[in-house]
Amino acid sequence: MLRRITALLALVIVVSVLVNSPELIQAQGGQERGQKLYMQYCASCHGVDGKGGGVVAPEMKTMPTDLTRIPKVDGKFPALKVHQIISGEVGYRAHGAAEMPVWGQVFRRQTGDRARTQLDIHAIANYIESIQVR
């Protein structure tokens, strides 16, 4: 229990540091990586342009969300929320989103690396922020 809380806390700190330092991500080629990962893992449902018209979208009960129009929170892109939706930390299932895969586990299994996973998810969230229609 304590270990879980500690791990969670560490994660929150890592995420908030990353969210607040776009230069850091930029320096690591985050933008390009985010786009690549997006095309690889998300475009099939959310569309290459992010507007929700991916190739498998017609097969789905719930239409994938238009990711270029994520509602702002306090006038800002809700980076942390998007991060949590991707990694499955928020109870998105309760909102009827069982069809939205939980990527945190997928990425982690692939890389076996928690920090790497967080960076990848962050890169994707960053990419999604960059495609918002203003």
Ligand code: HEC
């Ligand atoms: C198998 C299809 C599928 C794939 C692949 C997929 N999604 Fe989704 N996603 C959905 C569906 C369907 C919803 C809407 C669920 C709902 O509204 O209940 C959704 C919702 C979302 C939302 C919530 C938007 C909001 O404002 O509520 C985000 C953010 C999101 N997806 C990001 C991603 C990202 C990033 C990836 C790639 C890592 C991805 N999705 C891959 C199907 C998919």
